[in-house]
Amino acid sequence: MAKPDNREDNAVHLQQHINNTEENLQEAEQYLNEFADEISSNEQNAIEAKNERRKESIQSFEAEIQDESGQ
Template sequence: MAKPDDRSNNPARLQNAIDHTLANMNEAEDYLDEHADEISAVDKQNIEEKNQRRQQAINGFIEEKKDEQNV
């Protein structure tokens, strides 16, 4: 028998994902601030691109959280 679809914890789960992703983004930015002159241009670009993807994910989490709270 299939489990019932319980979405009651989705807003909290999404907020946790937002918080975790923001922490990773901030950590990467701090790393760049401290070590930008020590890493290659390619590595720096990769970190910046990953942070752009993280920002897109955060935006998606926020929209999904809004949808979940309106249900």
């Protein structure tokens, strides 16, 4: 039997996703700053690209929260 579609707590879950993504973004930036001399340019580029995707995800989550709240 399928579960009913309960969207009451979607905004809360989306905010948790934002918080987690922001934390991962900050940790990656800190890693880049602390170990800039020790990591390869390939790894640095990969981390920077992932951080750009994280920023895009945060924007998407924020837009979804606005949609959920009816604004």
